[in-house]
Amino acid sequence: MKSLQLLLPIVACLVAKVYGKIFSRCELASVLKQWGMDGRQGYGLGDWVCLAYFASTFNTATVMHNADGTSEYGIFQLNSRSWCADHHSQSENFCSMSCSDLLTNDIEDDVICLQKATAKAGGLKTW
Template sequence: MGRALLLSLASCLLVVSRATLIHRCDLAKVLHTEELDGFEGYSLSDWLCLAFVESNFNISKVNENADGSSDYGIFQLNSHYWCNDYQSHSENLCQVDCQDVLDPNLLSAIHCAKKIVSGSGGMRNWVEWRLHCAGRPLSHWMTGCRLG
């Protein structure tokens, strides 16, 4: 009984250790540097809310979907439309490998997210943003963050 519990705990720790988490204010600084504050009318708070509801600030998150596609990175970019994972059909509209979207420097993920937001629907392309961020007060996402 004790051995099974120990193995279970060990496997949980392995999963947790694979997560590459970024602190909210560190993400705000990167997004600010990449000129996302006000990009297509969206504030840094919108971007932070998006990253939280999609990945809980987990840069390395990969989520497999029922349709065979996967969602990648901090913004959960879908392999069917936005990036190529070489496992499912992809339109690869961002012209990027899905593995590149998982890079801790976030540049590939940000470049692709900017492309999505620039298109029709803006951030409304993300269901979780529509459900949890759109039309809500979001200024608290920047609380305590210094950009300078």
């Protein structure tokens, strides 16, 4: 019985979806470059990296709760009111995704959602 109690948490860790990663500045710049963010809307890689640093300190697992009941999720702190659904607040869910998807190691969906968010009025200035 004791060996089962020790084995269960280990198996759970192996099966569970991996959440959260802290990117290095260069690693994030490389990913953003692959996704065509260098020069997007007139902003260079440094601007996008700076956004991620000040929004989340490059941590994909960052969640910030706002006084209005919405939350900001992931490395770019995308708001639940407009961009993702978190089941805590009313959302337009323009990115058609769960906010928890913004908290994983894989930021492909984060970058795609960021592209949609910054294509709206105000662009990167809204941050």
